[in-house]
Amino acid sequence: MVNPLARREQLPFVRARGLGLRCACGLIGMSRATPSYELRPPAKDAPVLAAMKELSALYPRYGYRRIRVFLRRKGFQLSWSRTHRLWRLAGLLVPRQRPRKRIASVRPRVPRRSRPTWSGSTTSSSTPRPAVSRSNA
Numbered sequence: 001m002v003n004p005l006a007r008r009e010q011l012p013f014v015r016a017r018g019l020g021l022r023c024a025c026g027l028i029g030m031s032r033a034t035p036s037y038e039l040r041p042p043a044k045d046a047p048v049l050a051a052m053k054e055l056s057a058l059y060p061r062y063g064y065r066r067i068r069v070f071l072r073r074k075g076f077q078l079s080w081s082r083t084h085r086l087w088r089l090a091g092l093l094v095p096r097q098r099p100r101k102r103i104a105s106v107r108p109r110v111p112r113r114s115r116p117t118w119s120g121s122t123t124s125s126s127t128p129r130p131a132v133s134r135s136n137a
Helices: 004-015 021-028 043-058 064-074 080-090
Strands: none
Touching: 004 021, 043 064, 043 080, 064 080
16 A cells, blocks of 8 residues: 555656646546645644654664653653654654674584585495395295
């Protein structure tokens, strides 16, 4: 699924190919009222976003759940879903933790063989099999 913002960005590309608005909107799969709609982020989210960016810069390893605790201490009453929506809207991500380097000096090293070991079938040999006597008399 493509979100409405991506569809809105595709519309000028399709219109440049000579399609009308009605045909282009039908091709992309969006309403004809969508291009004329102006996106306005809610004014009540601006101070929350500013505080969230400030806290994220201060504590770079914290995610939206822990930042929400700090925002509540500052007086912003947010649900976890709104916090998560604003976190994604601001483009904030917790940087991935790099894996620790493992040092192999603790374990003893296994000595390498100087030549390869040959493993084959032990049942086959160059000596002939003993003859089986078939006398049942």
